[in-house]
Amino acid sequence: MAEPSLVASQEEPEERALEAALRPKFLDEFVGQGRVRRQLSLVLEASRMRGRTADHVLLSGPPGLGKTTLAMIIAGEMNAPLRISSGPAIQHAGDLAAILSSLSEGEVLFLDEIHRMSRPAEEMLYMAMEDFRVDIVVGKGAGATAIPLDLPPFTLVGATTRAGLLPGPLRDRFGFTGHLEFYTVEELELVLRRSAGLLDLKVTSAGFTEVAGRSRGTPRIANRLLRRVRDWALVHGIEQIDARAAGAALDMYEVDARGLDRLDRGVLSALVTKFGGGPVGLSTLAIAVGEEPETVETVAEPYLVREGLMGRTPRGRIATPLAYEHLGLPVPASAPFAESATLFGPGSDEADGSLD
Numbered sequence: 001m002a003e004p005s006l007v008a009s010q011e012e013p014e015e016r017a018l019e020a021a022l023r024p025k026f027l028d029e030f031v032g033q034g035r036v037r038r039q040l041s042l043v044l045e046a047s048r049m050r051g052r053t054a055d056h057v058l059l060s061g062p063p064g065l066g067k068t069t070l071a072m073i074i075a076g077e078m079n080a081p082l083r084i085s086s087g088p089a090i091q092h093a094g095d096l097a098a099i100l101s102s103l104s105e106g107e108v109l110f111l112d113e114i115h116r117m118s119r120p121a122e123e124m125l126y127m128a129m130e131d132f133r134v135d136i137v138v139g140k141g142a143g144a145t146a147i148p149l150d151l152p153p154f155t156l157v158g159a160t161t162r163a164g165l166l167p168g169p170l171r172d173r174f175g176f177t178g179h180l181e182f183y184t185v186e187e188l189e190l191v192l193r194r195s196a197g198l199l200d201l202k203v204t205s206a207g208f209t210e211v212a213g214r215s216r217g218t219p220r221i222a223n224r225l226l227r228r229v230r231d232w233a234l235v236h237g238i239e240q241i242d243a244r245a246a247g248a249a250l251d252m253y254e255v256d257a258r259g260l261d262r263l264d265r266g267v268l269s270a271l272v273t274k275f276g277g278g279p280v281g282l283s284t285l286a287i288a289v290g291e292e293p294e295t296v297e298t299v300a301e302p303y304l305v306r307e308g309l310m311g312r313t314p315r316g317r318i319a320t321p322l323a324y325e326h327l328g329l330p331v332p333a334s335a336p337f338a339e340s341a342t343l344f345g346p347g348s349d350e351a352d353g354s355l356d
């Protein structure tokens with residue numbers, strides 16, 4: 001497998017601690033996502049006024065846009081404890097029963113990657129969300145009995161990068177669904193200003209713009225790039241980070257001016273050089289770059305499609321003329337985008353289905 005990229009890398013514990021320190025704690029500090037923020041604020045305010053536990057909340061969107069942060073904020077705003085788990089950690093209904101039966105009244109349960117929970121656990125969750133009750137099955141086969149167990153009212157905050165993969169009955173049980181969008185450069189500048197303040201870093205306005213422009217619309221990446229720029233400035237004895245310093249630092253980390261990192265460029269150049277610009281299926285493309293299909297699909301692809309560098313067609317992924325230009329290659333006359341790019345443009349909803 002290829003070495004993890006700077007943008008998609010798993011972080012060291014120290015990095016994670018730093019990331020946690022940069023998390024906004026209240027809705028007011030949460031930058032961008034105006035629509036979701038306003039709607040969520042209303043949902044929370046109404047439950048506070050009624051003295052009730054907040055409705056279940058589903059947050060969807062690509063990684064690093066603030067789903068975990070929002071779950072923490074929900075718990076903070078409701079003055080409730082927070083329990084964190086994830087779909088992959090819940091492989092048996094019993095795992096979920098253990099969590100649910102130990103919740104306290106009003107607690108916020110955050111389930112990350114909720115689309116990756118096992119089917120039996122998912123079915124148990126339906127009843128827990130709707131009736132605050134679960135059936136614990138004791139014994140096996142013909143002698144098995146279901147013992148009903150009442151649960152205290154709780155708020156489930158589910159997060160998913162793939163809302164389309166959630167079964168309808170699960171999706172319908174959330175009282176509020178918020179879809180997080182990529183951030184604009186201006187919004188990322190605000191995220192970076194706040195983080196620089198917390199890290200005690202001096203950065204010029206142009207320096208913030210340079211880092212924000214390379215952050216792929218994602219606050220987690222913006223903060224990570226800022227930390228790398230900070231390292232670079234420290235080693236080079238630079239006190240105030242301007243656009244040149246930020247650019248030089250990020251060039252060194254192979255994050256280009258458009259925000260593409262090694263993985264993104266690897267995907268694009270495989271598409272162009274190994275598959276003649278496509279169409280090619282997701283798993284084939286993932287094998288060609290030595291990554292998991294899910295990583296290519298959730299980390300690299302949304303940004304490449306959004307930037308108009310890659311298209312999704314019913315027959316697979318294709319490179320757009322912009323991709324050739326970005327890689328400094330001549331645009332071939334007989335490329336697949338000519339016929340299909342109009343079918344599914346960047347960010348098109350139809351392109352959301354699984355194409356493999």
Ligand SMILES: Nc1ncnc2c1ncn2[C@@H]1O[C@H](COP(=O)(O)OP(=O)(O)OP(=O)(O)O)[C@@H](O)[C@H]1O
Pocket residue numbers: 019020022023024029030031032062063064065066067068069070112159191219220221223
């Ligand atoms: N709106 C925001 N304002 C300021 N900082 C933010 C915002 N959203 C996210 N961040 C920062 O980005 C980092 C990543 O956010 P978070 O962990 O909430 O993303 P996520 O969507 O849960 O990602 P994943 O799905 O990969 O777990 C956090 O450390 C936080 O500091």
